[in-house]
Amino acid sequence: xxxxxxxxxxxxxxxxxxxxxxxxxxxxxxxxxxxxxxxxxxxxxxxxxxxxxxxxxxxxxxxxxxxxxxxxxxxxxxxxxxxxxxxxxxxxxxxxxxxxxxxxxxxxxxxxxxxxxxxxxxxxxxxxxxxxxxxxxxxxxxxxxxxxxxxxxxxxxxxxxxxxxxxxxxxxxxxxxxxxxxxxxxxxxxxxxxxxxxxxxxxxxxxxxxxxxxxxxxxxxxxxxxxxxxxxxxxxxxxxxxxxxxxxxxxxxxxxxxxxxxxxxxxxxxxxxxxxxxxxxxxxxxxxxxxxxxxxxxxxxxxxxxxxxxxxxxxxxxxxxxxxxxxxxxxxxxxxxxxxxxxxxxxx
Amino acid sequence: xxxxxxxxxxxxxxxxxxxxxxxxxxxxxxxxxxxxxxxxxxxxxxxxxxxxxxxxxxxxxxxxxxxxxxxxxxxxxxxxxxxxxxxxxxxxxxxxxxxxxxxxxxxxxxxxxxxxxxxxxxxxxxxxxxxxxxxxxxxxxxxxxxxxxxxxxxxxxxxxxxxxxxxxxxxxxxxxxxxxxxxxxxxxxxxxxxxxxxxxxxxxxxxxxxxxxxxxxxxxxxxxxxxxxxxxxxxxxxxxxxxxxxxxxxxxxxxxxxxxxxxxxxxxxxxxxxxxxxxxxxxxxxxxxxxxxxxxxxxxxxxxxxxxxxxxxxxxxxxxxxxxxxxxxxxxxxxxxxxxxxxxxxxx
DNA sequence: GAAACTTCGGAAACCGGTTTCCTCACGCTA
DNA sequence: TAGCGTGAGGAAACCGGTTTCCGAAGTTTC
Numbered sequence: 189x190x191x192x193x194x195x196x197x198x199x200x201x202x203x204x205x206x207x208x209x210x211x212x213x214x215x216x217x218x219x220x221x222x223x224x225x226x227x228x229x230x231x232x233x234x235x236x237x238x239x240x241x242x243x244x245x246x247x248x249x250x251x252x253x254x255x256x257x258x259x260x261x262x263x264x265x266x267x268x269x270x271x272x273x274x275x276x277x278x279x280x281x282x283x284x285x286x287x288x289x290x291x292x293x294x295x296x297x298x299x300x301x302x303x304x305x306x307x308x309x310x311x312x313x314x315x316x317x318x319x320x321x322x323x324x325x326x327x328x329x330x331x332x333x334x335x336x337x338x339x340x341x342x343x344x345x346x347x348x349x350x351x352x353x354x355x356x357x358x359x360x361x362x363x364x365x366x367x368x369x370x371x372x373x374x375x376x377x378x379x380x381x382x383x384x385x386x387x388x389x390x391x392x393x394x395x396x397x398x399x400x401x402x403x404x405x406x407x408x409x410x411x412x413x414x415x416x417x418x419x420x421x422x423x424x425x426x427x428x429x430x431x432x433x434x435x436x437x438x439x440x441x442x443x444x445x446x447x448x449x450x451x452x453x454x455x456x457x458x459x460x461x462x463x464x465x466x467x468x469x470x471x472x473x474x475x476x477x478x479x480x481x482x483x484x485x486x487x488x489x490x491x492x493x494x495x496x497x498x499x500x501x502x503x504x505x506x507x508x509x510x511x512x513x514x515x516x517x518x519x520x521x522x523x524x525x526x527x528x529x530x531x532x533x534x535x536x
Numbered sequence: 537x538x539x540x541x542x543x544x545x546x547x548x549x550x551x552x553x554x555x556x557x558x559x560x561x562x563x564x565x566x567x568x569x570x571x572x573x574x575x576x577x578x579x580x581x582x583x584x585x586x587x588x589x590x591x592x593x594x595x596x597x598x599x600x601x602x603x604x605x606x607x608x609x610x611x612x613x614x615x616x617x618x619x620x621x622x623x624x625x626x627x628x629x630x631x632x633x634x635x636x637x638x639x640x641x642x643x644x645x646x647x648x649x650x651x652x653x654x655x656x657x658x659x660x661x662x663x664x665x666x667x668x669x670x671x672x673x674x675x676x677x678x679x680x681x682x683x684x685x686x687x688x689x690x691x692x693x694x695x696x697x698x699x700x701x702x703x704x705x706x707x708x709x710x711x712x713x714x715x716x717x718x719x720x721x722x723x724x725x726x727x728x729x730x731x732x733x734x735x736x737x738x739x740x741x742x743x744x745x746x747x748x749x750x751x752x753x754x755x756x757x758x759x760x761x762x763x764x765x766x767x768x769x770x771x772x773x774x775x776x777x778x779x780x781x782x783x784x785x786x787x788x789x790x791x792x793x794x795x796x797x798x799x800x801x802x803x804x805x806x807x808x809x810x811x812x813x814x815x816x817x818x819x820x821x822x823x824x825x826x827x828x829x830x831x832x833x834x835x836x837x838x839x840x841x842x843x844x845x846x847x848x849x850x851x852x853x854x855x856x857x858x859x860x861x862x863x864x865x866x867x868x869x870x871x872x873x874x875x876x877x878x879x880x881x882x883x884x
Numbered sequence: 885g886a887a888a889c890t891t892c893g894g895a896a897a898c899c900g901g902t903t904t905c906c907t908c909a910c911g912c913t914a
Numbered sequence: 915t916a917g918c919g920t921g922a923g924g925a926a927a928c929c930g931g932t933t934t935c936c937g938a939a940g941t942t943t944c
Contacts, residue, residue, distance in 0.1 A: 205667065205689055208931060218894050223932055230933090231891060250665040254611060255930035257602040259899040268646070274631055279622055286648050295662060298616070298646040300634050314643060317598040319553065341553055423831040449831070456804075479827070483771040483797070556901060566924050571902055578903090579921060603900035607929040 206247035214243040226251070257319065265295045266506060267315035269336070271327040271349065272303040276477065277495060281326050281347055284499025292507050294321070312337055322506045325349065326499075330360055331392035343509035347502035348495065350518055357509065358518045359502045361493035363393055364400035366523030370444050370472045370491055371404040373525055377532055379442035379470050381413045385429040385454060386446025389418035394446050397474065401444060413438045421446070426453025434461055441469055442531075448473035448480035448490055455484050455530065471530040486529035493523050554595035562591040574599070605667065613643045614854060615663035617684070619675040619697065620651040624825065625843060629674050629695055632847025640855050642669070660685055670854045673697065674847075678708055679740035691857035695850035696843065698866055705857065706866045707850045709841035711741055712748035714871030718792050718820045718839050719752040721873055725880055727790035727818050729761045733777040733802060734794025737766035742794050745822065749792060761786045769794070774801025782809055789817055790879075796821035796828035796838055803832050803878065819878040834877035841871050 212222035217240060224230035225240035226249075243249075257263040266289055270278050286296050297320060299311040315323060322342050327333065327349030335353045336344060343357070350358035374382055384401050387394035398416040405411060417432065419425035426445060430453070433440060443458075445451035451473030455465055463469050465486055473481060476492035498521050505515050528534060560570035565588060572578035573588035574597075591597075605611040614637055618626050634644050645668060647659040663671060670690050675681065675697030683701045684692060691705070698706035722730055732749050735742035746764040753759060765780065767773035774793060778801070781788060791806075793799035799821030803813055811817050813834055821829060824840035846869050853863050876882060 203689060205664065207929095219931075220895075220933080221893055224893085227932080230893080233892065236893080250661060252606075252930055253666045254602040254605040255899085256932080257899090258600075258606060258901090258930080259932055261899080263602060265645075274627055279627065282646070283622055283648055286646055290647075295666060296646045297613075298630070298634055298644045299638075300631055313598060316553065318601045318643060341551060449827075453831075479797075483801075555899095567901075568903080568925075569923055572923085575902080578923080581922065584922080600900055603929085604902080605929090606900080606931090607902055609929080 205252070206244075206249045208249070208251065210247055211240060211244045211249050214247065215240040262321055263319050264293055265297060265318065265320045266503075267297045267299055267311070267318075267320045267323045269299045269301055269308065269311055269315075269323060269325050271301050271308060271325060271333065273328070274300050275328055277328050277348065278326055280495035281499035281502075284496035284501075285324055285326075285347065285503040286499075288500040288503035289507070292503075294507075308336065316340070316342075321510045324502055324506055325351075326502075329392055330363060330396075332358075343506060343514060345502045345506040345509065347499055354518065355516050357505055357514065357516050359498055359505065360518060360520055361495070361498060362520045362522050363396045363493070364403075365520075366474065366491040366493065366525070367397045367400035367444075368404045369523060369525040370474070370489075371401055371408070373489070373527065373531060374442045374444060374470055374472060375405075375408055375410070377466075377470060380410060381438075381440045382410070382442040382444060383413050383433055383438075383440045384416040384444050384446070385426060385433075385450050386416055386418060387421040387450070391421075394418060397446050413440045419450075421449060423449050423453030423456070426450035426455075427457040428453075430454045430457040430461070442471070443469060444472045446474055448475045448477045448484070448488060451488055451490070451530075452480050452484045455486075455488070459485065466529065466531050466533065473530075476524075476526050481526070481528065484530065486533075489528045489531040490526050491523050492526050494521060497521065553600070554592075554597045556597070556599065558595055559588060559592045559597050562595065563588040610669055611667050612641055613645060613666065613668045614851075615645045615647060615659070615666075615668045615671045617647045617649055617656065617659055617663075617671060617673050619649050619656060619673060619681065621676070622648050623676055625676050625696065626674055628843035629847035629850075632844035632849075633672055633674075633695065633851040634847075636848040636851035637855070640851075642855075656684065664688070664690075669858045672850055672854055673699075674850075677740055678711060678744075680706075691854060691862060693850045693854040693857065695847055702866065703864050705853055705862065705864050707846055707853065708866060708868055709843070709846060710868045710870050711744045711841070712751075713868075714822065714839040714841065714873070715745045715748035715792075716752045717871060717873040718822070718837075719749055719756070721837070721875065721879060722790045722792065722818055722820060723756055723758070725814075725818060728758060729786075729788045730758070730790040730792060731761050731781055731786075731788045732764040732792050732794070733774060733781075733798050734764055734766060735769040735798070739769075742766060745794050761788045767798075769797060771797050771801030771804070774798035774803075775805040776801075778802045778805040778809075790819070791817060792820045794822055796823045796825045796832070796836060799836055799838070799878075800828050800832045803834075803836070807833065814877065814879050814881065821878075824872075824874050829874070829876065832878065834881075837876045837879040838874050839871050840874050842869060845869065 208222050209219050212219045222240050225232055225237045289296055301308040301311055323344045324347055325336050326347045332350045332352040335351050335356055346358040350360050386398055417429045443454055445454055451471055455471055458465055458469055465471050473488045473490035476490040481488040481490045556570050557567050560567045570588050573580055573585045637644055649656040671692045672695055673684050674695045680698045680700040683699045683704055694706040698708050734746055765777045791802055793802055799819055803819055806813055806817055813819050821836045821838040824838040829836040829838045
């Protein structure tokens, strides 16, 4: 039924990828010898090695990774599962991880589970069937989640999101630390009457950031001018919340917002109300989302969670685990405060 | 050196993934028989088949895809190369493609070439070495680019970006058609004095959209109130360009912007200048980027390039090509106009 | 001049599956 | 009872590589 395999006659004949036996034939050696020549193993005459290499070059030979995987037991691939839809937060994570893994000669399978546990388990099975060397699990929220599987034969690292099992390896941003930096900065530039506008109260990040904000202020002997204003992660809420603040009799000279979107809405409404930023009110956002932070008037001081670095770190931890040096537990990475005109006018 | 392989003794012993010979041993049959049972081939007693399946179940057996790939010649994987950094435009593309491919039981290798031709060729070699069944090439710009390779042994589909070789398969949005829809809509709601603010003149999308805008207006017997204002893809430019327009004596009752960011800047400046949107000036954006279009005041009418559908289409075309039904040439997908309050007040 | 070492490269096993081919036992018919 | 057809399942080849093992030369050494 199958016609006999024919060897690629001419260089560059790419109808079928060249195999190592094509190379061996062309070089006039056995496949074993060809393999040794290509991998620098065994003891071969210089001349023989050269002949094989030139044959491989001529045929554009690329070893079939599936075959290599079969007898090395390693595929040099990892799976990346985003538990919820790939979005703004996932991208830097993915990019950082992909970059770090690519440097380790690893290829990445992209799996978008779209918030669906069924899809998630389907992807997990697929990845296991493909014998990936490890898995990175990411998500849009930092909240802990149930482990994706137990007793898996390969290492798993959770990035941004964390695993509810403290024995799993997770890498998360230090959101509380980020809030501390924001508060310290505002206090440092002389603000004392600080408000906090943020996302939904039940949202993990909103809760953490708000609590850390109040805690840090308390350490400094200060209070928020009003309880944290919980709402949505939207500009509209930022606008609305500032209206609320303006409507109260409480004076304020700074607003720390739980996201850049909220901060941007706040900035617009403050300006419309004639409050100058930063002169009258200093403004700090969270996420350092360039599109928001830079387009804001004035450009926004913001807390950067360094997601790309976080993705890179997750990848490095995964590589280490694959090489037999697991680092279980939750690893916390510091946030970085990026200072712009909304708190301190930058000299050009 | 290697200890003898030991069979997983207990169900759920996941120290090493179960192989088909583990299954065969447990079921008391040969590996060939096990394979037939698992794939519904050959003629086996019902009892035997059941025994094998239950053994596989018990061991959590997942066939090693590398081994399957080796003798089927198909890996059921595709590579997705983003020529420039993964960004806002790439994501819907990736998601659409990943979704369509996942439905075809294909896994996706993610490759971020970061605008670096060297990285691009490196990824191409890697993918070929992994014997992917096909490749999708995407990019941030719609402009044509040199083919990623010639005489490749596998099909390639270009999505969003297109290949300079017209014989290659490319899927692109109909940007000109999108501009037509925007113009038709503005004219349809009674606007006659239309301005156009867009990105850099040398940018393919800016040029196409501007040309299509002028052409469509000409068909209607109209002209732009001023030559297209080319600048940057930023809110700042949108603000600045509206200042320019306001500074001239030319009256205008509509602005069609080359991007939602520009439109948003335009909206802010119009409002600040006391021009009501849409009453005095109707505003249309491009991209339908929810973050911008919805946060804009008022919410922005915008042209949607339907990138997710585009990614899905690219994946479908790739699957067809893999199955021996290539569809060479450039495929153009229509844009969709999403109407919001910035042109027509929507009844709630 | 024979024994002992090296050097080089081929043969073959192996990774984990799939598929072809073949054998064996059984049941039916003449 | 011999002959034949059929169903069930095992043996082995194969996919494309890597690695171990071994043998055939050539080179020393005494």
